Amino acid sequence: MTAAEALDKILVRWKPKAAARHSPEYIEGFIRRNRDALERAVARAMMLRRMKRGAPPKTPDEFEVYAKLVARERPKDQEPDADVIKRIMRRMDKLLARDKGPAGQEAALALGVEFADIRAEAILLRRAGWDAVPLLLRRPALAIVRENAVVAVRDSAKALHVNLPEFGEKLNADLGQVQGHVAQLRDGIADAARLDRYANALWTRARAATAPASPAREFETPADLRGSPGGLRRTSRRCASSCPKSQATSRPRICKRSRSTRAGAACRSKTSRRCCRPASRPSRSASSTSTTRRRRSPRRSSRRCARSCRSSPATTASSARSSRARGSAG
Structure with missing residues (x-):
């Protein structure tokens, strides 16, 4: 339907309503003078109705x-x-x-x-x-x-x-x-x-x-684990090479002899295979360690002295003279 056809249908219903206030001659003259403007208004109204209904533009x-x-x-x-x-x-x-x-x-x-x-x-x-x-x-x-x-x-x-x-x-x-x-x-x-x-x-x-993909979580490496010279990572490798128990765990070890994780030389000592322990265990205080060493040192020194006295040449000669003196007296 064109705009002109739609306007004719509208005028058929509009004229009787307008006749109550205006004469028929005035109504016909108004339509004749403004026909083009009325058709444009009707065409725009029809276009708006089509667009609101979803018609393609x-x-x-x-x-x-x-x-x-x-x-x-x-x-x-x-x-x-x-x-x-x-x-x-x-x-x-x-x-x-x-x-x-x-x-x-x-x-x-x-x-x-x-x-x-x-x-x-x-x-x-x-x-x-x-x-x-x-x-x-x-x-x-x-x-x-x-x-x-x-x-x-x-x-x-x-x-x-x-x-x-x-x-x-x-x-x-x-x-x-x-x-x-x-x-x-x-x-x-x-x-x-x-x-x-x-x-x-x-x-x-x-x-x-x-939705954007969540970024991978990044963890900052502590300063003592960044592989610096003399750091904890290098010391733990030294400790693992000398202590068999440290090879079974990935935790850092603490040397019992020096109470420090940076004492690589102490871990290589052959005096004990249990010189290292995990870092998570609480370490004993320095006072208790020194007391333990003082208690054990006399026993160790007496044993070493006894071994050295039995094997020394002076002790062997004195024992021989005392045996000959006892024989002559008898």
Whole structure:
């Protein structure tokens, strides 16, 4: 229907109402003088009605109308998912009020599923660098915005209508990948017959697919473990080479003789194979160690003295003279 045909239908209903205040001659003259302006107003009203129903744009004026729809729908898209689902339910109820039969129920469910898919596509397109806004119209659509101007519209038939040709090729490729990705995300959704659960699951999966990967955790190496000359790592290797018990654990060892993890020379001593112990055990105090050494030192010295006295030549000669003296006396 053209604007002129639509204007004629409007005038048929308008003339009887205007005749109560104006004469028929004045009404006919007013229509004759302003016919062109009236047709332009009717054409714009018809265009706005088509765009609000989700019709694809074809002229620059129609893309401007979609820009106004984007300004209205963008804040609503940023609401929580529960509020968005309530908006979808209200739109479905309007369709069911017009047709409560099976056809109306199927059309209402198709509208809800279509908008859920379009919103998931918008989430994925934003990851690719596009400013995508889903539009909840009578036939849902997806608008691509650049510098506050709508450059493309994806209608309910999944057809892309581009206002600026330089964005068409790349946008068409990205949109094809996104639609395939949404088809994969739909697989395996439980209770897909319920729109609220289907939409929540689909949008959650889309956001999870666009979330950046968590970086690997980095741990700072302590200063004494960075392999510096004379550090703990080098000392523990020396201790492991001399002490068999330290080879069974990766913990740093503490030398009993020097009470320090940096005493590599003490760990190489052959006096004891138990010179090292794990660093986690509490070390004895220096006072107790010195007392223990003082207690054991006399015993060690007496034993060494006894061995040296039995084996010395002076002790052997004196014992021989005493034996000869006892023999002569007898």
